[in-house]
Amino acid sequence: MPRPAPASLAQAEIGDSLHVQSVSAPGHAPEWERWLEEIGFLPGEPVSVMARVPGGDPLVVRIGTSTFALRRAEAECVLVERQTQALAA
């Protein structure tokens, strides 16, 4: 039985293979949406958490083939889902 997918990347466990569902920026920083998209956070892209510092902020994230350090607040903008057939199509 697969565990239920976390809502956002900020809640994901280290090493859990996920996919980007969508990106939604908070009201005070609408530009984050475009910025996150530009560095590769696009729907369907494979994503996982690689490491966290004690306390959980910031965290290291693998998006596609690149690695980024994100603040918790930034990771919360990335909504994730578990792998579906959508990608195979």
Next chain:
Amino acid sequence: MSAESVIHVHPGGRLIALVGNPNCGKTALFNRLTGSNQKVANYAGVTVERKEGRFKSAAGKTLRLLDLPGTYSLHPRSPDERVTCDVLAGRARGEKRPDLVVCVLDATNLRRNLRLVLAVKRMGLPCVVALNMADVAARRGLKVDAAELSKALGVPVVSTVATQGTGVEELKALFDDAGAWTLGGPADAPPPADPHADGDHAVVRRLLQGLGLDVHLPHLPSDRVDRVLLHPVAGPLILLVVLFLLFQAVFSWAQPPMDAIKAGVDWLGTAISGVLPEGFVRSLLVDGVLAGTGSVLVFLPQILILFFFILMLEESGYLPRAAFLLDRIMGSVGLSGRSFIPLLSSFACAIPGIMATRSIANPRDRLVTILIAPLMTCSARLPVYALLIGAFIPQRRVFGGLELQGLVLLGLYLAGILGAMGVAWVLKRFTSSGAQVRPLMMELPIYHWPSLRSVAIGLYQRAEIFLRRVGGVILFLTLALWLLSSFPGAPAGATGAPIEYSIAGMLGRGLQHVLAPIGFNWQISLALVPGMAAREVAVSSLGTVYSLSGGEDAAQALMPVIAHTWSLPTALSLLAWYVFAPQCISTLAAIKRETGGYKMPAIVLGYLFALAYLASFLTFRISTWVLG
């Protein structure tokens, strides 16, 4: 604005611009193409580093090459990225629009890198693709067919390995092909006017699927290294060890070359003194020009060693990881991990530290980093600390074997760091911009062995920039202070040292009224005036005031004198003063340059003097009370 920041002349030769994502090996390719034939300056009106070089195409045509700041897209989010967009659009002030763009791609990350190619093509500029890091991609089992990619993109594609020079000749040959300089044919599915990343993303995905490259292959060796270096416990410990070794190297390796420079400057001074008769010209040359430039030049070895390590760490890919590990601590006082590198540099000298703040995208973070950089204990404070600790702190062991003098020195370093964190915290707490969550979004590139060639070129450029400062602003300012300390000369029959009768002497006497409450006598007050040129100048000034022979023996001869005439609270108060006081005109000049106005240097001057006065006052009063 200084002359070097304005470039309006368009020398001959067609202009090629290098464009690419950060960490795609763009600068390595730039270094390969131009060798040492580069010029580093600033773009007009902004403090973004502009790197231009010249090289010859395979057929011998002279070409100009511009290394534009790395960017993920053409929607700028930092001053650096804005420059790239402006230059490509032909909007940059004093900058010619490039005749050709070389898009450098990281072959291991085509998905993200190709989107930039599409955006550049939309700008309507002739475009050539350098498919870089082809070797790393191949080792991961990713075979990219350059010819197929070229057909799909509609532009010429050359496979390169910039760190080894592979493909560079092929690229040079391509610049002789007239076809490369004209707009390519329509690409496979040219995107419509919709500039949103979504549209490009779909195009790139189709393109990669067509080439059979729509796969994700992570870099496993890098991941294994990261499991140790980013480990919650081991990671911070390793970072501490790295920093400790770095400081060891800066302070122990730099000593012999620093002694050599000091000896060289002294020898030159003696030689000039032997040739010229005593008088105005000799004093100007020896006490003004030589002493001024010498006192700054002496820090070059430390700066070079520090930058050697910083460049090695940067090339290897560790530096952003260090910034990641420190982000939380820095975040607690309202800064981000990115401020770590400039602050680290400031331990050698605040000037390169302030220049290094250019890499901080957020204007507020950059400003706060500049404001607190002078609080890091730079090496110019060491001669002053050494003199006072040597004269007043007894050589004995406390707490089971710890050297008391060493502990005091460590305490002074910590006082500076805590002071800086306190100032940053106050700015976070009491400014509206301080409460905002600022983005981090920092790429951690894969690890690779540093290229010694790139490190050497980077080091050479640091040295050149630093020496240009010594030649310009710093020389001018030290000369001005020399004038203040030399005129008017001592009247006939004067009993004191000549400096007592100069303008600096009068200023010192006046200052004494202000500084008496913190325990400074008139000799200290007077020495602080020429000490504005650079902190350690105060030591030789004290030597002059106490009518000592001066020169390199001043500190040795001074120690017994001040040990007998000053009280311990006075000495402690002066130590506290030097932790905070902005006794360095060159730093203020660097801040003025980097912030483009007098407001910030004035604020730094004001708040640091206020902090210094407060710290000295408390130190003096409390220690007087405790020691009875």
